[in-house]
Amino acid sequence: MEYTISRFANIAGVSTRTLRYYDEINLLKPSRVNSAGYRIYGQKEIDRLQQILFFRELDVDLETIASIINDTNFNHIEALSHHYQELVRKRDRLDRLIEMVKKTIAHEKGEIQMKNDEKFEAFKDNLLAENEAKYGEETREKYGEKTINESNAKFKNMSKEQFEKMTQLGEEILELLPQALQTGDPASPLAQEVANKHKEWLTFTWPSYSKEAHKGLADMYVNDERFKAYYEKAVKGGAEFLRDAIHLYVNQS
Amino acid sequence: MEYTISRFANIAGVSTRTLRYYDEINLLKPSRVNSAGYRIYGQKEIDRLQQILFFRELDVDLETIASIINDTNFNHIEALSHHYQELVRKRDRLDRLIEMVKKTIAHEKGEIQMKNDEKFEAFKDNLLAENEAKYGEETREKYGEKTINESNAKFKNMSKEQFEKMTQLGEEILELLPQALQTGDPASPLAQEVANKHKEWLTFTWPSYSKEAHKGLADMYVNDERFKAYYEKAVKGGAEFLRDAIHLYVNQS
């Protein structure tokens, strides 16, 4: 089946200008051009345009799209799975926005109070930005004081970078623990650093942080054989030492 | 509280250039300018910017935004309700896109056939949201018993796919919990399924699984206010019910 430019545009829901532009930038060429210079499109172009629109929907710029789908290693199904995840992320962001609008309406009606940074929470795409955005009298928030909503959002929207950071944190803990133990003092700066990293690590995967829970987990590391083995494997006495460091850390902050 | 331009930008998650541009086009003026020409922003500007970002999220151009929020008849609550509806529409569109990606994957795999116009259906905005029943085929594989070493290795080398699976599990738990609670019985198959999913979820992030630790965490869900709130948000009584289901689950297996 062959299509003129306007029929093609109609099917796909884009303008003819868009198609001419895509031709111009070599993103999507017509399958052939007739004697009068008319652009003629076919089935392959239909599928390619669909791919393009998928990516466009995710705000990928056209040059990047071109390089992606021109890549001979380009795997359709893999790309689609990626689309899928990104779309779900976008939807989650919308969910948060919708929640925020609800909240703001309640705020306007005087039913609840909103803090300034809460007012922008959902606009931000990643939470790293959120963490950087602690300023002024906006109460240098301690981790432990984070609201549940914040950490829910955190977990649900955890990006790949964050996930990598999390795994890295886990590895750092295993790496630093033996060194910290060498100091012999769970209150030593190094030991406290390990405890701190452990907390950060937790906050990635637990819905919220609390001192009690943190201490509870530290105790489990000692009391439960399997947990214990994990940290003992890194260094003998590791579980106990970590527990002590965490307890000190938690009580101190 | 007063903010310099960069502090303000940081709180709101926009660039200083954006703020200067908004000043230039009279969309958002600083509350005052100091003797050196520095822009100083205050509380009113925070709120106004939030309004602006709401509209921007809906792809309203800045000029229109200005005319809307400068209108003395401007009714905040009404405008917000309008936001709300628009956002929900956007989300519905995303839902359709997500469905389409699924479909396209199936098409690529040769499982189903798609007509050309179907391939662009979801890109078009004006389609009325056709309520397709959406419950994706979930061929969830079972996890057998895992050794400590296996799960340790698993955690350290957790792939992106696994991570996604983990987040999905977390969502499923929140989804199923209310349904399970409706049965009123923590021993019911559905409740036990939730408990099982919870265990699977745990094994992703905990170095190893143990019954004691699992029960311990379940107790924490009830005793710790913050944990509790997380599951209570899904459904009232959710934390207690989940705890009971987990205890039964653990003792049974």
Place this chain on the structure above:
DNA sequence: GGTTGACATTGACGTTGCGTCAATCTGTAT
């Protein structure tokens, strides 16, 4: 009190993804 370095200012030009003319040519139905 001089220096430094982060932070502020105002231009001014660049960018992306098209929309929107304008001037002209083609296809086909009557």
Place this chain on the structure above:
DNA sequence: ATACAGATTGACGCAACGTCAATGTCAACC
């Protein structure tokens, strides 16, 4: 033969900033 819809290639315009560049300020430290 005459319309008239639909095609072509320029060319300019645009929104919403990003990104220099050149320069002025503030607070802190030696």
